[in-house]
Amino acid sequence: MTNQRVAVSVRKWVGLHHLVMVCLMGLAGCTTTTVDQFRQGETGIESHESIVILGRRQGSTYETREEFVSCVGERVSRGSRGIRVIPEQEFIDSLFPWFEPRTAPLRTADLQTLMEEDIVADKIADYGIRYIVWVDGQTETTNRMGSISCAVGPGGGGCFGFGSWEDDSNFDARVWDVSSFSSVGTISTDSTGQSYVPAIVIPIPLLARVEANACDSLATQLQEFVIGDPQVAQ
Amino acid sequence: MAYMRKARNSICTGLAILLSACGVNSVVVEGSYPTPNIRPFPMTLGVYFDDELKNYTYIEYTEDGKEEYAVSAGQTHITLFESVLPAMFEQVVVLNDMTAASTARVDAVFSPHIEEFQLALPQKTRLDAYEVWVKYNMQLLRPNGDYIADWIVTSYGKTPSESLRSVESGINDATVGALRDLASNFSLSFGAVPEVREWLEAQ
Numbered sequence: 001m002t003n004q005r006v007a008v009s010v011r012k013w014v015g016l017h018h019l020v021m022v023c024l025m026g027l028a029g030c031t032t033t034t035v036d037q038f039r040q041g042e043t044g045i046e047s048h049e050s051i052v053i054l055g056r057r058q059g060s061t062y063e064t065r066e067e068f069v070s071c072v073g074e075r076v077s078r079g080s081r082g083i084r085v086i087p088e089q090e091f092i093d094s095l096f097p098w099f100e101p102r103t104a105p106l107r108t109a110d111l112q113t114l115m116e117e118d119i120v121a122d123k124i125a126d127y128g129i130r131y132i133v134w135v136d137g138q139t140e141t142t143n144r145m146g147s148i149s150c151a152v153g154p155g156g157g158g159c160f161g162f163g164s165w166e167d168d169s170n171f172d173a174r175v176w177d178v179s180s181f182s183s184v185g186t187i188s189t190d191s192t193g194q195s196y197v198p199a200i201v202i203p204i205p206l207l208a209r210v211e212a213n214a215c216d217s218l219a220t221q222l223q224e225f226v227i228g229d230p231q232v233a234q
Numbered sequence: 235m236a237y238m239r240k241a242r243n244s245i246c247t248g249l250a251i252l253l254s255a256c257g258v259n260s261v262v263v264e265g266s267y268p269t270p271n272i273r274p275f276p277m278t279l280g281v282y283f284d285d286e287l288k289n290y291t292y293i294e295y296t297e298d299g300k301e302e303y304a305v306s307a308g309q310t311h312i313t314l315f316e317s318v319l320p321a322m323f324e325q326v327v328v329l330n331d332m333t334a335a336s337t338a339r340v341d342a343v344f345s346p347h348i349e350e351f352q353l354a355l356p357q358k359t360r361l362d363a364y365e366v367w368v369k370y371n372m373q374l375l376r377p378n379g380d381y382i383a384d385w386i387v388t389s390y391g392k393t394p395s396e397s398l399r400s401v402e403s404g405i406n407d408a409t410v411g412a413l414r415d416l417a418s419n420f421s422l423s424f425g426a427v428p429e430v431r432e433w434l435e436a437q
Binding site for chain 1: 268269270271272273392394414415417418419421422
């Protein structure tokens, strides 16, 4: 085999490798997100008012991750239509011990009872909170497949194999109006996606941004819902 | 020759001690606790922390009975009560000795005790969380040492296990969660304990 033929063969292999990578990247980008909205009442928010987004942590099998709640809050407060969002931990600490997993109100009637405590009502008024949003959900990983083997020798090392898994994020956001002690609606998001890690010498993780997409979708819808955009109202 | 054998034995013993010492991982629980937003009880409370509480250490054993984790949770309990009690009572006096209560002009003396501590590690439970469960015996006494109330409080805390989180950090966060739960439960239910309520009404 001449040097020229070897070079052509290597170029073909590299080309094929790149083609496979591009295809996999395209596949990894495939995340499906569905958002549902159920409106029970009129909404709207003044510039001096704010919202607080809290994670539900009463479940025995899972608890809503702080990072997800913080992601939704950060995105809701972003942009020209951004809403003032009180950080979750600041609010919980400031109203301690009324919003701990054991003591947090589970129904709007509980919130009404809680607001009879002057200390709680004053703190919520000081923050200018109009809506309390309860986020409940988790991301589950299923269908893990494949395996990757790595080896190191005197001449170097490398990995070979293929792994994949599916992530499924399911989150609900229930919106309570503090001024009327009523539930004004629920937004649900379901996001699924497949992640791949092909390893040909180097493992290349092609990760589906499932939870990030769920966060983006939920936050966008929540922002519009709270502002009360008539085009979105059902 | 005998000297060499003795030296070799000493080195082996030393190494064995070092290895066994490396086997126990120490966790000193550290956390900060918020002050409760509640109406304070109109009373002066004496509080006595005994040495058992101050130096409380829970030992978690491996399945074959070896010491695996030593969780020192005494000092963090003192930090918690020092944050919670001044918000619950108009005045709080820390007593170094129970006998000091009679001269300290306090209405009652509160003394907490840890009865049981349980730790659940993800590597043992196969769950994605570190969990801590604590059972307390709370005592409220008259300055002369007579009982007003003696009741049980339980608390629970958990924190998810994450890929970059160390076991020590997981144990710490779950314990701090359990202490927050204790603070919220204790501060809201203190006045509802039947014997305490009766005593408060009689004041």
